[in-house]
Amino acid sequence: MRPIARSVEFKPWDLDDDQVRITFKGDLAYAALENGCYQLARPITCVLDGIDWFTIPAGFVTDFLSTPRWLWWWVDRFDPKWIFGACAHDYLYDQRCPVNCSRLDADCMLRDSGATTGASHINRILIYAGVRTFGGKYWRAQTGLPRGSA
Template sequence: MVQVSPINLTMTGDATVPWSLIDAVTFQDEIGTITVPKGFKTDLASVPRALWSILPPFGPYIPAAIIHDYLYVTPLVSRERADAIFLTIMRAYKVPRWKRITMYLAVRAFGWRHFKGDTPTHE
């Protein structure tokens, strides 16, 4: 079972990462727990502006996007695992299938440009 703690955000005033967590966010599944720290900055879903009419940067996938952003800048898990967690959380939050598959395929195809976690410290 997938669980994500409540999410509280505030605006940062920075156009590149406009949101910051007011409280830590915890993701838990059968494999383990990941905590995104208070103050972590995110752009939510990194969707090109031209696609915002069908995939805005905010929606029921916000929890997945925040945790995915965090996993991309920390060496906690591999890129493949980070992307799988992204998909799992979207499924748990009942994001429509076409949206979650589209977003998952986009991070698989283009996410390598943003992935900073070189060597996972645990899987």
């Protein structure tokens, strides 16, 4: 497993756009599945401060941004400001992901990816609050960690 570089520290409530720069390499190509999820047709690489951090393989299944349908007026799963970060977030939450990171790091990565795409500060705060509030159940199910684990 490849740990996050020691020089990088995600800070939960620091919204400084220059703090950590998350970008992505690759074209987003996917196929819709019958279960409402999507399968990547090509790999996507997450780049952290100019260094390739991890690559999401072709074939990975994601639902992109897991926003309830009643919130799609605000942000939907295909919002270009969030779609790459959401896919990477799903991958970091997946038990087969070879990257060694905490749930907090994964959630901060999603939030910080919005800074490079121009998402507003309020949207970044709300997306982050949503995954911190509701993502724990899925994280524990994937990692086998007990309730209350980060």
